[in-house]
Amino acid sequence: xxxxxxxxxxxxxxxxxxAIVLLAAILVTGCATAPNPKYTAAVADYEILNDPxxxxxxxxxxxxxxxxxxxxxxxxxxxxxxxxxxFQRGVHNVLxxxxxxxxFANDLLQGKLQRAWNTLARFFINSTIGFAGLGxxxxxxxxxxxxxxxxQTLAAWGLPEGPYIxxxxxxxxxxxxxxxxxxxxxxxxxxxxxxxTNREELIFARAGVRGIDERTSNFDALEDLEKSSLDxxxxxxxxxxxxxxxxxxxxxxxxxxxxxxxxxxIPGITPDEExxxxxxxNVASRTQ
Amino acid sequence: xxxxxxxxxxCFTLLLAASMSWATxxxxxxIEDSAKAFLDTLSGKALQSLTVKGVPRMERIEKFRKLFNExxxxxxxxxxxxxxxxxxxxxxxxxxxxxxxEDLIVVSYVDRFAQYTGSGLKIVKTLAxxxxxxxxxxxxxxxxxxxxxxxNWRIRKSSKLIKIVDVVVEGTSMSITMKSDFGxxxxxxxxxxxxxxxxxxxxxAALKKEASAQ
Numbered sequence: 326x327x328x329x330x331x332x333x334x335x336x337x338x339x340x341x342x343x344a345i346v347l348l349a350a351i352l353v354t355g356c357a358t359a360p361n362p363k364y365t366a367a368v369a370d371y372e373i374l375n376d377p378x379x380x381x382x383x384x385x386x387x388x389x390x391x392x393x394x395x396x397x398x399x400x401x402x403x404x405x406x407x408x409x410x411x412f413q414r415g416v417h418n419v420l421x422x423x424x425x426x427x428x429f430a431n432d433l434l435q436g437k438l439q440r441a442w443n444t445l446a447r448f449f450i451n452s453t454i455g456f457a458g459l460g461x462x463x464x465x466x467x468x469x470x471x472x473x474x475x476x477q478t479l480a481a482w483g484l485p486e487g488p489y490i491x492x493x494x495x496x497x498x499x500x501x502x503x504x505x506x507x508x509x510x511x512x513x514x515x516x517x518x519x520x521x522t523n524r525e526e527l528i529f530a531r532a533g534v535r536g537i538d539e540r541t542s543n544f545d546a547l548e549d550l551e552k553s554s555l556d557x558x559x560x561x562x563x564x565x566x567x568x569x570x571x572x573x574x575x576x577x578x579x580x581x582x583x584x585x586x587x588x589x590x591i592p593g594i595t596p597d598e599e600x601x602x603x604x605x606x607n608v609a610s611r612t613q
Numbered sequence: 614x615x616x617x618x619x620x621x622x623x624c625f626t627l628l629l630a631a632s633m634s635w636a637t638x639x640x641x642x643x644i645e646d647s648a649k650a651f652l653d654t655l656s657g658k659a660l661q662s663l664t665v666k667g668v669p670r671m672e673r674i675e676k677f678r679k680l681f682n683e684x685x686x687x688x689x690x691x692x693x694x695x696x697x698x699x700x701x702x703x704x705x706x707x708x709x710x711x712x713x714x715e716d717l718i719v720v721s722y723v724d725r726f727a728q729y730t731g732s733g734l735k736i737v738k739t740l741a742x743x744x745x746x747x748x749x750x751x752x753x754x755x756x757x758x759x760x761x762x763x764x765n766w767r768i769r770k771s772s773k774l775i776k777i778v779d780v781v782v783e784g785t786s787m788s789i790t791m792k793s794d795f796g797x798x799x800x801x802x803x804x805x806x807x808x809x810x811x812x813x814x815x816x817x818a819a820l821k822k823e824a825s826a827q
Contacts, residue, residue: 366697370796485653545725550790552820553721555812559797563790571784576746576763584767584779585686585693585788 375489387559389496401540415459420535421470422451422458426514431473435481443468467488476505480573497565647740648747648768651775655684659730670827678719686776694792698799713813729753729764745770745775773802
């Protein structure tokens with residue numbers, strides 16, 4: 326799961342057995358009970374959390390966590406500690422370079438021509454003088470890496486995210502991002518080519534390496550988060566949503582991010598008062 | 614005559630425009646400049662006190678606690694994170710909560726804070742959100758990694774105080790994440806602040822024990 330937290334990757338061979346187990350889990354654990362409508366604050370919380378299947382999600386989260394402890398985390402630890410960092414960087418760069426078609430397609434689908442050009446330029450620079458993508462000289466020329474995926478494209482087209490869900494293995498998601506995950510995997514030309522030439526194992530190998538790379542990149546951040554969290558599930562849910570929002574906005578700051586010391590009557594976030602705050606009340610900000 | 618009036622009118626408009634733009638820039642600059650200077654000072658201090666090699670962990674944590682109280686609006690953040698449950702808490706609970714909240718942050722974030730305020734900190738730009746709040750955009754380069762981390766510092770100034778109210782890492786706000794975490798914990802404890810305090814006590818005790826063993 327954790328590996329998928331920021332990963333948007335595409336190892337998808339969980340198989341039908343897992344699907345059955347999952348379905349059973351959903352039927353058994355069911356959905357969270359909606360609060361009594363007369364408690365408005367509780368109702369507001371429930372709607373903001375946007376997690377109607379919380380008990381099921383928590384069960385899958387637990388499963389993913391166990392899987393991470395047993396497999397992904399140990400593998401990432403070995404990779405992180407016993408391979409040279411220059412090697413790790415090379416692997417990371419190659420994976421990013423191989424992702425070009427997906428990023429380029431999604432840049433175009435969102436009508437972002439400048440970013441599409443950036444993606445294309447990166448590909449030509451890094452595939453040639455970057456030694457088949459091992460290096461990232463394009464970044465030095467001002468063509469910095471950015472990520473795009475079909476989940477973000479759907480968001481740009483105005484599709485709502487839907488309720489929060491935790492996917493087995495992949496982790497935090499929502500229907501919109503889950504669709505994106507499948508579409509990106511299906512339209513990936515490298516995957517199509519490998520599949521047409523009967524080398525599916527290479528698709529899985531690449532997905533596996535990508536998983537390790539992502540898990541390693543997020544290693545410290547996840548350790549810190551788990552350490553400081555009282556309810557890791559809730560922290561990760563919040564983090565995932567914020568992170569996706571940031572990706573969808575291409576890293577531009579949001580107008581509506583609430584913060585301490587400012588009143589925040591913002592759709593989707595609980596309005597809170599700040600009793601006794603030395604900063605007093607204020608109007609939500611927007612100048613930029 | 615007409616010509617002259619138009620000329621004067623033009624001059625006047627120009628002057629007005631100039632003075633208006635001057636007024637806005639000075640106002641915006643004051644909060645932006647003070648926010649940037651504030652972060653620079655913090656970075657210098659953090660470099661001095663947190664990156665010294667060979668200092669025991671608990672000692673580093675106490676140094677961070679001092680900086681944290683000096684540079685962050687600890688009470689404001691703590692209250693905001695607790696949200697509507699703040700008013701449900703008794704004064705004793707509020708006090709204990711704030712102490713535990715501070716403990717949790719200083720023990721679990723000392724390393725990350727040292728990294729973010731250390732020599733890898735590069736201030737990219739500073740923008741005023743309004744006359745009281747500015748966001749300082751920075752990029753953190755980490756040793757042994759080509760990846761740059763985007764960290765935004767939201768800084769608020771009142772008549773006599775200037776403090777950090779939030780740290781936003783790669784688009785994720787630490788305050789919002791904590792609010793979500795604490796809110797969920799309270800709900801799972803039957804909506805009682807006492808339940809949260811209990812969990813916080815256990816958590817901070819465990820973290821401290823771990824830290825003093827290092």
